[in-house]
Amino acid sequence: MGKFSKLITEPLRKTNPITVLVLGVCSCLAVTAKMKPAVVMAISVTVVTAFSNLIISLLRNGIPARIRIIVQLVVVAALVILVDQFLKAFVYDVSKQLSVFVGLIITNCIVMGRLEAYAMSHKPIESFFDGIGNGLGYGLILVIVAFFRELLGSGSLWGFPIVPKAFYAAGYLNNSLMILPPMALIIVGIVIWIQRSRHPELQEKK
Amino acid sequence: MKQERMNNGYIFRYAAILVVIVAALLSLAAVVLAPYQQRNKDNEKRKNILRAAGLADLGDNNVQQLFDKHCTRMLLLDAKGNVVDETGKAFETDMKAELYNKGQGLPYHLPLFIVEHNGHSISVVPLQGNGLWGAIWGYIAIADDGKTVTGATFDHASETPGLGGEIATDEFQRQFAGKHIMKDNAFVSVTVQKGGITSLPETDRQYAVDAISGGSITSKGVDDMIRNVLGCYLPYFQQQRKE
Numbered sequence: 296m297g298k299f300s301k302l303i304t305e306p307l308r309k310t311n312p313i314t315v316l317v318l319g320v321c322s323c324l325a326v327t328a329k330m331k332p333a334v335v336m337a338i339s340v341t342v343v344t345a346f347s348n349l350i351i352s353l354l355r356n357g358i359p360a361r362i363r364i365i366v367q368l369v370v371v372a373a374l375v376i377l378v379d380q381f382l383k384a385f386v387y388d389v390s391k392q393l394s395v396f397v398g399l400i401i402t403n404c405i406v407m408g409r410l411e412a413y414a415m416s417h418k419p420i421e422s423f424f425d426g427i428g429n430g431l432g433y434g435l436i437l438v439i440v441a442f443f444r445e446l447l448g449s450g451s452l453w454g455f456p457i458v459p460k461a462f463y464a465a466g467y468l469n470n471s472l473m474i475l476p477p478m479a480l481i482i483v484g485i486v487i488w489i490q491r492s493r494h495p496e497l498q499e500k501k
Numbered sequence: 502m503k504q505e506r507m508n509n510g511y512i513f514r515y516a517a518i519l520v521v522i523v524a525a526l527l528s529l530a531a532v533v534l535a536p537y538q539q540r541n542k543d544n545e546k547r548k549n550i551l552r553a554a555g556l557a558d559l560g561d562n563n564v565q566q567l568f569d570k571h572c573t574r575m576l577l578l579d580a581k582g583n584v585v586d587e588t589g590k591a592f593e594t595d596m597k598a599e600l601y602n603k604g605q606g607l608p609y610h611l612p613l614f615i616v617e618h619n620g621h622s623i624s625v626v627p628l629q630g631n632g633l634w635g636a637i638w639g640y641i642a643i644a645d646d647g648k649t650v651t652g653a654t655f656d657h658a659s660e661t662p663g664l665g666g667e668i669a670t671d672e673f674q675r676q677f678a679g680k681h682i683m684k685d686n687a688f689v690s691v692t693v694q695k696g697g698i699t700s701l702p703e704t705d706r707q708y709a710v711d712a713i714s715g716g717s718i719t720s721k722g723v724d725d726m727i728r729n730v731l732g733c734y735l736p737y738f739q740q741q742r743k744e
Contacts, residue, residue, distance in 0.1 A: 328663025359512040366519060373523045380530045384537035387545065394658065449663070474663055474715045 302424040306432030309494060312405045313436040314487045319405040323437055323483060324476040326396065330453045333441035334434070335392050336399070341430025342378075344406050347371045348414040348426035355415050367410045375401050405433055440482045448473030546592075547572075549654045553640035554616035554623040555678070573622075574615040582736030585610065596629040596638070596730075603733065611733055621645050624741075626734055628655075630726025633718040635659040637668065641677065641691075641727060647738040650691060653677035655723060665719025676710035684708060688735055693724035 312318045319340075326336045350370050351358075358366050379397050382390035400406070409429050414422040445451060450458035450469045458467065472478055491497050547568040556571065577586035577594065580603075591612035602609040614625040621644060628639045639655035655668040667673055680691045692709040694701060695717055701709055712720035 326662055328661070332662040357515065359515050362512055362516060365516070369519060369523055373527060376527060377530055380527075380534050380538075383541065384534040387541040391656075398659075445663075471714050 298421070299424045302421060303428040303431065306425075306428040307435055308432075308490075309497065311432045311436065311490070312408070312429050313433055313483065314490050315497060316408065318408045319403050319433055320480075320483065322396075322399045322403055323433075323440060324479040325399060327437055327441040327444055327479050328448065328474050329445050330438065330441045332392070332396070333437040336396050337430065337434025337437050339393060339396060339400050340403055340405065340433055341427055343371065343375055343400050343403075344409055344430045345423050345426035347374055347406055348409055348422040349419050350374070351410045352414040352417060352419040352422035358415070363415065364407075364411070367407060371406050371410070372401050405429055436483065436486060439486060440479050443482055444473045444479060448478075543592075549640050549656070550614050550625045551616065553625050553642040553652045553654045554618055555642065555651045556616075556618060571616050571618060572614050572625075573617050576613040576615065578611040578613055578734070578737050580609065580611075580733075580736070582734070582738075582740050596627045597636070600629055600730070600733075611737075613734070613737070616642070623651050624738075626730060628726050628730050630722050630729065632657050632660045632668075632722040633665050633716075634661070637719065637722055637726060639668075639723075639726075641731065643682070643731075643738070645741075647742045648681050648683040650677050650680045650682060653727075657719070660716070660719050663715075665713065665716040665722075667713045667716055668719055668723055673710075673713060679707075680710065681707050682731060688732065690724075690728040690731055693720045693727075695720065 306312060310316065313320060313323055322336065322340075326332045347367075347370055351367055354366070354370075375397060379390060379393065382393060409426060413425045417425070442452070445453075446457060447470050450456060450463075458469075544564045547564050551564075551568060551571060554571070556567070574587060575589050575591040576584050577591045579585050591614065594610060594612040596612065599609045599611060612627055614627075616623045616625055623642045623644060624647075625640050625642045628641055630637050635658035637655060637657045637660065639653060641653040642651040643649065644651050653674055655674060657666060657669060660666040660668065677691060682688060682690055689708050693712045694709040695712045697711045698706045698709045712724075
């Protein structure tokens with residue numbers, strides 16, 4: 296059991312997909328203007344990474360090496376579209392939330408990255424947990440970035456106003472720059488900085 | 502096994518079987534789930550029409566009932582604003598196709614929904630336009646005077662969350678209620694004003710709403726969409742005002 300819990304907790308810190316492996320940064324910039332889409336995206340990516348890892352790991356001995364990337368892509372795309380179809384039929388509200396992200400999930404580098412780096416060479420159950428771990432590691436950074444962007448950019452959290460009206464009356468303004476993607480990149484940079492100074496082993500040797 | 506996996510025949514067989522299985526799964530899902538998805542879509546449409554007309558938030562279950570009760574007439578108009586059909590074809594009419602026909606100079610029909618609410622007949626016009634990344638659509642409701650907006654709803658396919666995507670929020674949509682589309686008997690539409698309506702003279706504020714900061718292109722899309730679509734319905738509203 297220790298192995299599985301390690302598979303889940305490691306990506307939250309030392310092998311974080313965004314801050315250490317630098318995968319999935321593009322969607323991290325796109326969906327972190329508000330907390331809500333960030334969390335929806337984090338859950339979706341976790342589910343997709345876990346199950347595509349599981350499927351690819353089950354198939355790994357049969358997949359011809361020369362077309363493995365295409366096979367992975369077909370499996371991921373089919374899975375995402377299938378899930379989207381079911382959501383559209385039975386939980387329409389959730390699917391409306393997700394509609395913008397479907398394309399972003401399929402092309403998320405983390406999904407392909409974990410398939411190629413882990414699921415192709417590990418057993419199904421381990422791959423499944425690796426997928427969950429990496430999805431959560433991705434989600435953690437998304438939520439951290441979205442927290443600061445929504446708080447400073449819109450003065451709210453999860454859609455609820457946080458900054459008191461008195462502040463605005465006194466001349467406080469929301470920082471519109473925070474809503475734009477470049478600030479997400481800068482916040483991710485700050486997170487990487489903090490993480491590296493706390494874990495010296497992550498720093499490259501000079 | 503290793504040798505076999507490098508073999509071209511194996512690769513082709515593998516790819517062919519995989520593609521057939523995935524294609525079968527996806528088409529099966531699409532066909533089996535289509536009726537459920539259509540029902541959800543129709544209910545969503547009903548809900549948006551009622552919301553635009555000012556009916557407060559509705560539960561999911563009774564949407565169809567409420568719609569049948571309140572939406573008393575579904576009209577199909579021709580280019581001159583005459584009613585050509587009242588049998589409910591309007592509900593299935595695809596606004597995008599009709600606007601395309603209009604652009605091409607082909608004959609077209611315009612759907613219009615009449616919702617009875619608190620003793621008023623409210624005309625709900627379906628909107629269709631383009632945002633930054635893809636389609637945007639919605640409904641705008643005009644009171645029985647033919648000038649006052651009672652409400653509007655918007656939705657989008659792929660606008661950026663937090664920026665253009667904000668057009669789907671209540672805060673943005675709420676602004677439309679009570680605005681006017683006619684100024685001294687000339688059509689001015691509702692302008693989506695970049696920089697906010699406080700940048701306008703006091704007298705013009707009733708014809709405009711605040712745009713979304715950081716979502717200028719989507720805001721412009723909403724502005725164009727309302728101006729363009731309501732423009733098509735002017736002959737009908739003119740007739741209504743005369744009567």
